[in-house]
Amino acid sequence: MSARKETRKPNSSPATHRASSLLELIHSDLAGPMATTSLGGAKYCLLYIGDYSRYTTIYTIKNKSAVIECFQIFKVEMENHYKHRIKRFRSNQCWEYTSAAFSRLLTEAVHTAVYLQNQSPTSALEKSMTQLEAITGETPKLGALISFGA
Numbered sequence: 001m002s003a004r005k006e007t008r009k010p011n012s013s014p015a016t017h018r019a020s021s022l023l024e025l026i027h028s029d030l031a032g033p034m035a036t037t038s039l040g041g042a043k044y045c046l047l048y049i050g051d052y053s054r055y056t057t058i059y060t061i062k063n064k065s066a067v068i069e070c071f072q073i074f075k076v077e078m079e080n081h082y083k084h085r086i087k088r089f090r091s092n093q094c095w096e097y098t099s100a101a102f103s104r105l106l107t108e109a110v111h112t113a114v115y116l117q118n119q120s121p122t123s124a125l126e127k128s129m130t131q132l133e134a135i136t137g138e139t140p141k142l143g144a145l146i147s148f149g150a
Contacts, residue, residue, distance in 0.1 A: 018051060023084040025051035028091040030067065048074050067096035072105070116145075 019025040032044030042060035046067060049056045057078075059070040079085055091097050119140040121128040132140050 020052065021084065022052055022082050023050065023078060023086045025088045025090065026078075026086055027051060028071075028089065028097070030064070030092070030096065046070050064096050068099060068101045068105070071097075071102070 027047075027049040029047045029049070030044060031047070034043055034045070037043050038060055040060065041062050044061045044064060044066075046059040046061055047056055048058075048071075057074060059066075059074070061067070061070060075086055096102070118131040119142060121130055125131070125134050130140055132138060
């Protein structure tokens with residue numbers, strides 16, 4: 001049986017939306033398993049590409065289970081270095097991002113987002129009060145907030 005390289009047509013349609021700031025949108029792509037294992041034993045390449053800058057970060061990994069750990073490392077390094085937060089994340093159907101571990105990571109993020117929303121003033125209420133003030137009458141105490149993931 002002969003090996004055949006698969007080809008696909010290039011995407012000729014322009015992007016409908018490009019990120020306008022660092023870390024606004026991150027794309028991820030997992031390639032592998034490679035036919036030849038690296039000297040360090042890696043069989044997969046995991047890429048993170050910033051939509052705004054097209055800056056690419058690569059991780060070589062031995063197995064797919066390392067995807068979540070790499071994402072956590074990437075997130076901390078990028079957010080700490082560039083002082084921006086990842087706002088949106090897109091992958092090419094990498095099923096490792098649908099694991100229970102990744103879901104737990106995102107569930108923490110969703111809860112944090114709702115908590116912060118309830119502590120923030122909104123023009124939908126009188127005097128631009130917060131949702132917390134509307135329900136409890138208490139002013140939010142924001143002194144104990146820390147960066148997400150810290």
